[in-house]
Amino acid sequence: MDALHFYLIFFLIVWTFGIIFRDKLKIEIHGLLMMRKTKRMREFIDRIAKRHKKFWKWYMNVGIVVAFITMVVTTVFLFYSLKTVFKKPAVSVVVPGVDMPGSQIYVPLGYGIIALVTVLVVHELAHGILARVEGVRIKSIGVMLLAILPGAFVEPDENDMKKAKRISKLRIYAAGSVANITLALICLAIAFLIGNFIIPAALHPDGMKITDVVPGSPASKVLKSGMVIHAINDHPTNNFSSYFAVVSKLKPGEKIKIQTDKGTYTLVTAHKPEDPKRGYMGIRSMENYVPKKGLESYAPLFSFLLEFSILLSWIQILNLGIGSFNLLPIKPLDGGLMFEELLKHLNISKDVAKSITNCIGIILVLIVLINITFSIGKGIIF
Numbered sequence: 001m002d003a004l005h006f007y008l009i010f011f012l013i014v015w016t017f018g019i020i021f022r023d024k025l026k027i028e029i030h031g032l033l034m035m036r037k038t039k040r041m042r043e044f045i046d047r048i049a050k051r052h053k054k055f056w057k058w059y060m061n062v063g064i065v066v067a068f069i070t071m072v073v074t075t076v077f078l079f080y081s082l083k084t085v086f087k088k089p090a091v092s093v094v095v096p097g098v099d100m101p102g103s104q105i106y107v108p109l110g111y112g113i114i115a116l117v118t119v120l121v122v123h124e125l126a127h128g129i130l131a132r133v134e135g136v137r138i139k140s141i142g143v144m145l146l147a148i149l150p151g152a153f154v155e156p157d158e159n160d161m162k163k164a165k166r167i168s169k170l171r172i173y174a175a176g177s178v179a180n181i182t183l184a185l186i187c188l189a190i191a192f193l194i195g196n197f198i199i200p201a202a203l204h205p206d207g208m209k210i211t212d213v214v215p216g217s218p219a220s221k222v223l224k225s226g227m228v229i230h231a232i233n234d235h236p237t238n239n240f241s242s243y244f245a246v247v248s249k250l251k252p253g254e255k256i257k258i259q260t261d262k263g264t265y266t267l268v269t270a271h272k273p274e275d276p277k278r279g280y281m282g283i284r285s286m287e288n289y290v291p292k293k294g295l296e297s298y299a300p301l302f303s304f305l306l307e308f309s310i311l312l313s314w315i316q317i318l319n320l321g322i323g324s325f326n327l328l329p330i331k332p333l334d335g336g337l338m339f340e341e342l343l344k345h346l347n348i349s350k351d352v353a354k355s356i357t358n359c360i361g362i363i364l365v366l367i368v369l370i371n372i373t374f375s376i377g378k379g380i381i382f
Helices: 003-020 042-050 053-086 109-133 157-163 168-200 241-245 294-326 334-345 348-381
Strands: 029-030 033-038 138-146 147-154 201-211 228-232 255-260 264-268 270-272 274-279 283-291
Touching: 003 029, 003 033, 003 109, 029 042, 029 168, 042 053, 042 109, 042 138, 053 109, 053 168, 053 294, 053 334, 053 348, 109 147, 109 168, 109 294, 147 157, 168 201, 168 294, 168 334, 201 241, 228 241, 283 294, 334 348
Parallel strands: none
Antiparallel strands: 029 033, 033 138, 138 147, 201 228, 201 283, 228 255, 255 264, 270 274
């Protein structure tokens, strides 16, 4: 069963279950929006918030600075993307386990779902903690499903938010994305230690292992996931650098010979979606690690550490990417709310600040849509 069928069946089950047991489980359904609210987590959040109030405030004081810097960087990056949008769109739709047309990033289904859960949990937990630190009551905590888009939320008391000081609001708004960025940096550090010190000391690369074969690609008819590529056109591919040196020179329409642990296969390359001038096989791969001599008995442990480092890498990528995107000055994203508060702090009237934020938000949304349109269009054509 491919990822699209998995999602279809999963969301059908969730919606059916939600509709049937909506009264018993207190599920709210408003058109295409389904929500389940609870008050059970409030005491847990309160305990965390009360223990180290000073730490949370200073942490988020730094976080506000980080958030605004990230906002500027991502906004500039988005405007700069217009320069390359026709050749290489900078924004694309990413769905775990699904080969989205034109997307330069493929997120494995299992790793992607786990990583997305960390994004939602860490983001909303941080909002809740900072809300309580600033004396803002939490009305409810919950999960939601907008058609097929999952999400989570912490619902603060509107009156408390209106009465809160500007610095308090900024801390609360910044908390979610700053927590995502913090988690990303922690995962990056741990993955770096595992990948650069533990793995090299115990394992060595022996070929390139195929992790995924793109449906409908040249490789889909001859290669399978799990195969280990040892050579292409008689050029050894013992590690990533030797593999890349061979693959980067492939041309569209070129007949190539691929030597694997399961036999030798031939295929004709196609156009690479993001670069039509380069050849494309349609596989994703990673270095195939084997234990060094004398360490064979520890192979399961090292395999676990390798898989764990890969998971950490995806947690880092999605938390950093989604956290940074959420800081764009687009309402109702946290970045939009922060930007509007900043304008008010500069003695700009409430109505003008709202209008400026909305105008900038509309422009950025259009840029994002242009990138996504060209990304998908290019992927379908090529």
